[in-house]
Amino acid sequence: MEINLLAFGQITEITGKSAWKMVEIKDSNELIKNLEEQFPALVKMKYSIAVNKKVIQENTIINERDTIALLPPFSGG
Numbered sequence: 001m002e003i004n005l006l007a008f009g010q011i012t013e014i015t016g017k018s019a020w021k022m023v024e025i026k027d028s029n030e031l032i033k034n035l036e037e038q039f040p041a042l043v044k045m046k047y048s049i050a051v052n053k054k055v056i057q058e059n060t061i062i063n064e065r066d067t068i069a070l071l072p073p074f075s076g077g
Helices: 010-015 028-038 040-044
Strands: 002-007 019-023 048-051 054-056 067-071
Touching: 002 010, 010 040, 010 067, 028 040, 028 048
Parallel strands: 002 067
Antiparallel strands: 002 019, 048 054, 048 067
């Protein structure tokens, strides 16, 4: 199973990429664990995850070819 990841803002700086693919991720908890192992700076950062353009708040099943966005903290203006 392959998913698409998109990173924005500070997360792009941490990961060194704005788009990539990952395989064998079944849910958002597993994704977070994997990302934080690969990019330890994410552990200290507060960020949101959107699955197919919908921001999630709890563990969510991830399906083949889903697009996951990693969103840094937003500030209003």
